[in-house]
Amino acid sequence: MKAESDTSAASAASNPSGIILPWSIRLCLGMAFIWASWHKIFAPDQFALILYGYGIFPADSINLLAIGVPFVELFAGICLILGIYKRSALMLINAMLLSFILVIGFNLIRGHQFDCGCFSLGDTKGAGSALWLLIRDLIMLGAGLFLWGRFRKTA
Amino acid sequence: MMSGKDIRGCVVILVLALGLGLGVNSISPAGIPLFGQWDDQAGVLMAGSTREGARAEEVNNPLRVKQMIETGGIVLVDVRRADVYALGHLPGALSFPLSEFDQVIGRFRERIKAEDKVLLYCSGVACHDSHTFGAKLIEMGFARVSVYAGGFSEWTEMEFEVETNEG
Numbered sequence: 001m002k003a004e005s006d007t008s009a010a011s012a013a014s015n016p017s018g019i020i021l022p023w024s025i026r027l028c029l030g031m032a033f034i035w036a037s038w039h040k041i042f043a044p045d046q047f048a049l050i051l052y053g054y055g056i057f058p059a060d061s062i063n064l065l066a067i068g069v070p071f072v073e074l075f076a077g078i079c080l081i082l083g084i085y086k087r088s089a090l091m092l093i094n095a096m097l098l099s100f101i102l103v104i105g106f107n108l109i110r111g112h113q114f115d116c117g118c119f120s121l122g123d124t125k126g127a128g129s130a131l132w133l134l135i136r137d138l139i140m141l142g143a144g145l146f147l148w149g150r151f152r153k154t155a
Numbered sequence: 156m157m158s159g160k161d162i163r164g165c166v167v168i169l170v171l172a173l174g175l176g177l178g179v180n181s182i183s184p185a186g187i188p189l190f191g192q193w194d195d196q197a198g199v200l201m202a203g204s205t206r207e208g209a210r211a212e213e214v215n216n217p218l219r220v221k222q223m224i225e226t227g228g229i230v231l232v233d234v235r236r237a238d239v240y241a242l243g244h245l246p247g248a249l250s251f252p253l254s255e256f257d258q259v260i261g262r263f264r265e266r267i268k269a270e271d272k273v274l275l276y277c278s279g280v281a282c283h284d285s286h287t288f289g290a291k292l293i294e295m296g297f298a299r300v301s302v303y304a305g306g307f308s309e310w311t312e313m314e315f316e317v318e319t320n321e322g
Contacts, residue, residue, distance in 0.1 A: 005285025044187045048202035059193035071176035
């Protein structure tokens with residue numbers, strides 16, 4: 001047992017990127033979701049208008065989503081960084097990223113312009129902007145899936 | 156893959172997040188009701204507010220607005236940016252952009268009395284600026300403030316006369 005522990009410590013010492021990279025991704029993803037939630041929490045009316053602009057959500061769900069989603073982003077980000085239910089937090093973050101990708105992709109395919117409202121309430125509209133959002137979310141989802149793989153190994 | 160603990164963790168995070176969200180929303184000055192006004196046929200689209208604040212009455216009929224303009228007796232106010240106003244506005248509308256409210260309100264009070272009937276508009280049903288401007292006017296003592304919900308986009312869709320600064 002001690003030998004195994006020594007081997008693991010030696011492995012971490014000889015390969016610091018094996019620890020640093022997952023931790024960096026975890027911190028970046030968590031911070032991104034905390035940051036993304038902030039402006040939505042303080043201006044739910046504007047976030048609701050942005051959700052309406054996506055042209056996908058049923059009218060009766062828009063206000064509820066505008067109230068709930070920012071706090072799920074906030075809690076998932078905090079839990080991921082602090083390591084409280086970290087696998088659950090990562091599952092929620094990956095599920096949200098997948099939802100964002102589907103919503104943005106669907107609107108891009110049908111040519112529907114929308115404000116993202118992801119990290120600020122003044123994001124510009126346009127296909128180029130939406131494509132960039134899609135690429136950004138795909139990169140974040142890739143990072144989230146990589147982290148999920150690491151969590152499985154260390155669970 | 157997913158364990159029972161993972162699912163339980165998701166439920167805990169979701170319940171805590173939604174509980175706190177609803178709690179914060181109920182006491183926040185920026186709080187919104189659980190259901191908003193998202194029917195573009197019924198007036199200006201908005202999430203609404205949990206605060207009982209001043210709110211201008213809406214006029215949701217372009218023909219009625221046209222009649223009001225032709226009959227006279229109202230002060231028509233365009234609250235969009237001045238450069239957008241210059242490109243085209245409703246006949247006889249005065250430009251008082253919401254974005255320059257603090258700068259234009261002195262001039263507004265010089266020209267318009269508190270008892271005048273004021274009709275505000277902005278770009279369309281998704282635009283809140285006329286309601287924001289209207290709430291400020293009502294708080295300042297203007298009693299007869301209303302908002303044309305359809306705004307400039309509906310007016311042009313109806314192919315009614317549009318004035319430009321050149322014209």
